[in-house]
Amino acid sequence: MYDSAGPSPTEVVISWIPYDARFRERALRHALEDAGGRLLYAYVDNLVNRDNDDGRPLDEYDLRTMAAVREDLNRYSLASVDWRQVRDKLVAGVHGPVS
Secondary structure, eight states: OOOTTSOOHHHHHHTTGGGOHHHHHHHHHHHHHOTTSHHHHHHHHHHHHHOEETTEEOOHHHHHHHHHHHHHHTTOOGGGSOHHHHHHHHHHHHHSOOO
């Protein structure tokens, strides 16, 4: 399904958002509010595709980060991400492994 030369969209997001201190706290808050991942998806979509962080515009450094994320996603959209996996990774970072 995905080009073997690059990571899947889920892998792109999992390798970024749980480790980026600029966005991790807000992402975790959205993840904890919705077990299905819809709020987390909306938050990350706003970051990556709408250049805002919960309504705040991104600065130049953050905009470069989002451009890199879009490039890493290749031609795939954030809608193809398994948001439950991303949520589990975020929550596990705070609460330990998710069973």
